Amino acid sequence: MTQEELNNIIKPENLVYEKSKIMTNNTLSFCPGCGHGTAHRIIAEVIEEMGIQEQTIGISPVGCSVLMYNFLDIDMQQAAHGRAPALATAIKRLMPEKYVFTYQGDGDLAAIGTAETIHACNRGENIAIIFINNGIYGMTGGQMAPTTLEGMQTATSPYGRDLKIMGNPLKITEMVAMLAGTYSVTRQSVHTAANVKKAKKAIRVAFENQKLEKGVSFVEIVSNCNSGWKLSAPAANKWMEENMFPFYPLGDIKVEGKLVK
Amino acid sequence: MAKIKGAIVVDNEACKGCGVCIVSCPCKVIELSKEVNGKGYNYCYMKDPDACIGCASCGMVCPDGVITVYKVKSE
Numbered sequence A: 001m002t003q004e005e006l007n008n009i010i011k012p013e014n015l016v017y018e019k020s021k022i023m024t025n026n027t028l029s030f031c032p033g034c035g036h037g038t039a040h041r042i043i044a045e046v047i048e049e050m051g052i053q054e055q056t057i058g059i060s061p062v063g064c065s066v067l068m069y070n071f072l073d074i075d076m077q078q079a080a081h082g083r084a085p086a087l088a089t090a091i092k093r094l095m096p097e098k099y100v101f102t103y104q105g106d107g108d109l110a111a112i113g114t115a116e117t118i119h120a121c122n123r124g125e126n127i128a129i130i131f132i133n134n135g136i137y138g139m140t141g142g143q144m145a146p147t148t149l150e151g152m153q154t155a156t157s158p159y160g161r162d163l164k165i166m167g168n169p170l171k172i173t174e175m176v177a178m179l180a181g182t183y184s185v186t187r188q189s190v191h192t193a194a195n196v197k198k199a200k201k202a203i204r205v206a207f208e209n210q211k212l213e214k215g216v217s218f219v220e221i222v223s224n225c226n227s228g229w230k231l232s233a234p235a236a237n238k239w240m241e242e243n244m245f246p247f248y249p250l251g252d253i254k255v256e257g258k259l260v261k
Numbered sequence B: 001m002a003k004i005k006g007a008i009v010v011d012n013e014a015c016k017g018c019g020v021c022i023v024s025c026p027c028k029v030i031e032l033s034k035e036v037n038g039k040g041y042n043y044c045y046m047k048d049p050d051a052c053i054g055c056a057s058c059g060m061v062c063p064d065g066v067i068t069v070y071k072v073k074s075e
């Protein structure tokens, strides 16, 4: 193809995909290939498509995504480790007309923040919780998390997670689905285009649900941590399909207040 | 029959060379360049532009949002 032929395709009227305008031009602080970036992008796309930039307040966690407020051009607050659902509760109760969401890793949401997660879900706060589960503490150097799989090697389980000593991996998403305060609970991923589309739809539903005032919408995204897993990004995604998905199966768990799984 | 032709534009300086777009492309259009950008990453480029169908798979999976996708239909 000649450059001229290419230039005839690369024209504004032929645009089919570009980065959401809700994303700032700051370079994402994530490792190459990390699913956090993709998750950020689809949240931004949902906010842009719903036209709710001015009405949305996000809560960033402690973890690799602590700087989320630098990457999305919306109002955000950063919570102490694990406390995002408590902060989201306060913000939503003070400003019930806003769309309020938390964005949290598994160390944040399922370890230090377990109490906040469970009680916000049990109280049925009208918020969205976006939960990025990469089975590890990414930011601090790849230590074992409650979500780490059996046998999985991490910095603090170099011989693999031994259930006899370290206990069982925690399926907190299934746990919160059992609570009366959750209205929708789903598990998604963002490593392929088809999965990105599904995850985006799930996030859209979680945002739209807030107007119904029927409780928490909980979206888990099973994601990679190439650095912590010590794999290239494509290899990490493959490893995730083969190892994470059997234990953390994708799909809806609770729809419109009813368990479907 | 309508012919579909696509093209992508990669922000070379922002690409982190992760290769996620390469495996996502159904038409094997993308490759990592031998050159590196200012950050030392081998950025990706269209090795086979004729094969691109503008499906936007690469754009959707790029964690850093550095791919813009264009598509034309011709009769």
Ligand SMILES: Cc1ncc(C[n+]2csc(CCOP(=O)(O)OP(=O)(O)O)c2C)c(N)n1
Pocket (backbone or CB within 6 Å): A062, A063, A064, A065, A081, A104, A105, A106, A107, A108, A109, A112, A132, A134, A136, A137, A138, A139, A140, A145, A225
């Ligand atoms: C009160 C407190 N305890 C511990 C830490 C150290 N710390 C920072 S990030 C983190 C875990 C983050 O893991 P995760 O939530 O899974 O996010 P990821 O980095 O993998 O995205 C820990 C333990 C801290 N910052 N504050």
Ligand code: SF4
Pocket (backbone or CB within 6 Å): A029, A030, A031, A034, A035, A036, A064, A134, A138, A139, A224, A225, A226, A227, A228
């Ligand atoms: S350490 Fe893991 S979770 Fe953190 S940015 Fe890198 S790949 Fe992503």
Ligand code: SF4
Pocket (backbone or CB within 6 Å): A033, B010, B014, B015, B016, B017, B018, B019, B020, B021, B022, B043, B044, B061, B062, B063, B064, B065, B066, B067
């Ligand atoms: S997915 Fe994005 S960052 Fe990764 S190699 Fe492709 S264009 Fe570069």
Ligand code: SF4
Pocket (backbone or CB within 6 Å): B006, B007, B008, B024, B025, B026, B027, B028, B029, B030, B051, B052, B053, B054, B055, B056, B057, B058, B059, B069
């Ligand atoms: S638009 Fe589709 S065909 Fe073209 S490079 Fe991207 S993934 Fe490949």
